[in-house]
Amino acid sequence: MRRPFIAGNWKMNTNVTEAIELIKDMKEGLNLLSTVDRVLCPPFVSLYCAGELVRGTDIELGAQNMYFKEKGAYTGEISPIMLKGLCKYVILGHSERRQRFLETDVMINEKMKAALAAGLLPILCMGESLEENEAGKTNEKLSHQVQGGLKDIAANKAIVIAYEPIWAIGTGKAATGTQAAATIKYIRETVGKMWGSEVADSVRILYGGSVTAANIAEFIKELQIDGALVGGASLKAREFIDIVKQSAAIKQGK
Ligand code: 13P
Numbered sequence: 001m002r003r004p005f006i007a008g009n010w011k012m013n014t015n016v017t018e019a020i021e022l023i024k025d026m027k028e029g030l031n032l033l034s035t036v037d038r039v040l041c042p043p044f045v046s047l048y049c050a051g052e053l054v055r056g057t058d059i060e061l062g063a064q065n066m067y068f069k070e071k072g073a074y075t076g077e078i079s080p081i082m083l084k085g086l087c088k089y090v091i092l093g094h095s096e097r098r099q100r101f102l103e104t105d106v107m108i109n110e111k112m113k114a115a116l117a118a119g120l121l122p123i124l125c126m127g128e129s130l131e132e133n134e135a136g137k138t139n140e141k142l143s144h145q146v147q148g149g150l151k152d153i154a155a156n157k158a159i160v161i162a163y164e165p166i167w168a169i170g171t172g173k174a175a176t177g178t179q180a181a182a183t184i185k186y187i188r189e190t191v192g193k194m195w196g197s198e199v200a201d202s203v204r205i206l207y208g209g210s211v212t213a214a215n216i217a218e219f220i221k222e223l224q225i226d227g228a229l230v231g232g233a234s235l236k237a238r239e240f241i242d243i244v245k246q247s248a249a250i251k252q253g254k
Contacts, residue, residue: 004220004251005160005204005227006244007039007062007123008234009091019046023053025237031057033244035252036227037204039089039123040234044078047086062089062123065097068107068114080118090115091229093149094125095166105148112149116156123160123229124149125208126187130167138165139186146190155195157202162229163187168209170231177218177225180207184224213242220250 014022019042030038041062042050050061063086067077083090092115093108108124115122126145128138142163163184168174175183184205192200207219208229219225227247234240 002202002204002226003037004035004247005037005039005206006247007041007089007091007160007162007206007227007229008240009041009064009094009208009229009231010043010235011064011096011231012043013235014042014046016046016049019043020049020053022235022237023050026241027053027057027059029237029241030059030244033241033248034058036244036248038244041087041089041091047083051086060089061087062091063087063120064091064094066090066092066111066115066120068110070114070118080114080120083120084118088121089123089160090120091123091125091162093145095127095164095169099166105145105151108149109151109153112153112159116153116159121158121160123162123206125162125164125229127164127166127169127209133165133167138183142183142187143190146187147194150191150194155199157199160204160206161187161191162206162208164208164229170210172210174210174212174215175207177222180219181222181224184222188224211243213239213246216243216246217250220247 039060039062041064063083070079092111097103112122128141132141188200204226206227206229207225211228211230212233
């Protein structure tokens, strides 16, 4: 049984004061839902105070990106060793970074290796564009992203993968549960070809893209889908708690 996993990617939203407010608003509600891994990914500048606020709970934190070098003359970058101690997870390869900041599979693979070497657990994001989807190239794209992202990395059950079709991110047009489950099954098989099916069957694979409290059930009820990477809806305390609550109930068969 894979433990359900719901992460909130706050993206470039909230200043420190707002982040503190948001965590205060969700902390108690989230803390009760301990059958699900709950991960908050605020901006870097709020990670430290977020850590102070969730101390004593099993709510975990993640960063949204990092550079692959440990330290040095890389103005403006954040390194794995800086994140170590501040958070457990780091989102890598988000499509917004691939598209806007031209991150390639090669760079993302460097980041994956650096994160693991520092003891951080990557949440590796991948997904196809609308054009690729319409041209029937979804699996081909994902197969490249899995192979590129995991290249030369030893089998590891603890990493997390997030399937986020680009056309579903921030558009209000989520995939259907059936579509997402079929693609996630394909991702799992591709991981299995690299790492063996036993490890692939243990890796958590999430769906992301316009997940809300109104549609989470459709994804979570699919056996292939272990949780969600939530963007916009993770900035609303009540809705995010509701997403985690529904996920806990459905995965427990209630
Ligand atoms: P939305 O939930 O806002 O569509 O964002 C999804 C996402 O990109 C999470 O990483």
